[in-house]
Amino acid sequence: MAKSPKNVPRSAPVDAAHAARLLSDVRDATLAGRPARMAPRPVIEQSWGRVLRGGVDPEHAFRSGLLAPDEVLRRRAESPLRHVLPVLREGLLQVADAAHHIMVIADPEGRVLWREGCAPVLRKADGLGFEPGADWSEDAVGTNGVGTPAVVRRPVQVFAAEHFARSLVSWTCTGAPITDPRDGRLLGVVDVSGPLETMHPATLSWVDAVAKLAEARLRELHQxxxxxxRAVAAPVLARLGERAVVVDQDGWTVAVTGMPYTNRIALPKSLSTSRRWLPEIGLCSVEPLADGWLVRAADEPLPRAATRVVLDLGRSRSWSVTVSGGAGSWSRELSPRHAELLYLLAVHPSGRSAAGLAGDLFGDPGRTVTVRAEMSRVRRYLGGLLEHQPYRFCEDADVEVLLPDDPRDLLPHSTAPAVTRTRASTARP
Known part of the structure; x- marks a missing residue:
């Protein structure tokens, strides 16, 4: 667990007031379309661009549209972050309270689920609509310490007038995304916020470190x-004389017999005990086993393989691939890296070598080991729909890519050179 430092800086080692005035001038000039004295930081400038294109009103009040209390409770009960509340509280809350900050935890949609910390600051947050059930996504509030880290998938500190909404320019917010350590899926954002005079540059590293501790704890819980x-599954599989696999409720494999090991089985969202077609196995029967499923392969001929692939990149915080055809339909949420890889394969139908993909992703054609490892993971769920030497979708696959309304919002988290070039090529002069 994270240990709280005994001495917390109460003021920033910079002239916060002067910096806030300068940023206010930059913000006002940018929103008015005038040349600014200096450019905002790239992560802030890109965020401002996204929210301006999205039509967010910087003068809008954000106290409407709260979730009902019972809906907040439901989301809390379903959020995996409920399991790491002790880690986040121990790592952040004592220091945040002493430094006149509050800790806020939001879900992947930017909805505030938990909020604790300094009582006077909590009251100020109430006046801003920064309260449980509120929507603090970039789409709703603009640039801020909850919504922006959710989009770019990395820690972000938003100081004073770097906030898009005018009502927030007296605050500093520092947020870090918390992702599922199993597949990179966004689980939510933890944020530490307070009056701008309490800002300290070390807060960014501190919040990021505690978010990583939370991810490590989630990994331990999953294992x-x-x-x-596995202790339940092993004797069951030992008695079966057929191909079978036991998976948990999310499809993660715990034991297998008579077939190659697959790290995860793509389960339909609604699963019953009837016969199913699953992409990694084919036709099979499914039955509950403890806190998971026993999946037994059928001996009947398998349906024709699915051939339609829809890659949905139209949203700012989550992406998915859907495969459908005569054998049925299934979907899978994509990690940021897999979204990048499948996009690159989709726009290069003739294929890309490992070195080519390494250059596209990292600007370094030598990083082929990383590319091959990631492509191996992708092929675990797309199977025969992908070819290699070079990497590409198979000829029988009908691939469709759903893009954002504005191409400049394509995979906003991505720093891959090929993706950033695409975004830049669509920017207005």
Whole structure:
């Protein structure tokens, strides 16, 4: 667990008031379309561009549209972040309270689920609509310490007039995304916020470190649950004389017999005990086993493989691939890296070598080991729909890519050279 430092800086080692005035001038000039004295930081400038294109009103009040209390409770009960509240509280809350900050935890949509910390600051947050059930996504509020880290998938500190909304320019917010350590899926954002005079540059590293501790704890919890299910599954599989696999509720494999090991099975969102077609196995029967599923391969001929692939990149915080055809339909949410890879394969139908993809992703054709490892993971769920030497979608796959309304919002988290070139090529002069 993170240990709270004994001494917390109460003021920033910079002239916060002067910096806030300068940023206010930059913000006002940018929103008015005038040349500014200096350019905002790239992460802020890109965020301002996104929210301006999205039509967010910087003068809008954000106290409407709260979720009902029972909906907040429902989301809390379903959020994986409920399991790491002790980690986040121990790592952040004591220091945040002493430094006149509050800790805020939001879900992937930017909805505030938990909020704790300094009582006077909590009251100020109430006046801003920064309260449980509020929508603090970039689409709703503009640039801020909850919504912006959710989009760019990295820690961000938003100081004073770097906020898009005028009502927030007296605040500093520092947020870090928390992702599922199993597949990179965004689980939410943890944010530390307070009056701008309490800003300290070290807050960014501190919040990021605690977010990583939370991810490590989630990894431990998952491994523990797999071990418990494996203890139940092993004797069951030992008695079967057929191809079978036991997976947890999310499709993660715990034990297998008579077939190659697959790290994860793509399960339909609604799963019953009827016969199913699953992409990694084919036709099979499914039955509950402890906190998971026993999946047994059928001996009947398998349906024709699915051939339609829809890559949905139209949203700013989550992306997915859907495969459908005569054998059925299934979807999978994509990690940021897999979204990048599948986009690059989709726009290069003739294929890309490992070196070419390494150059596209990292600007370094030598990083082929990383590319091959990631492509191996992608092929675990797309299977025969992908070819290699070079990497490409197979000829029988009908691939459709759903893009954002504005191409400049394509994969906003991505720093891959090929993606940033695409965004830049669509920017207005």
């Amino acid at each position: 523990g649950s797999l071990e418990r299910l």
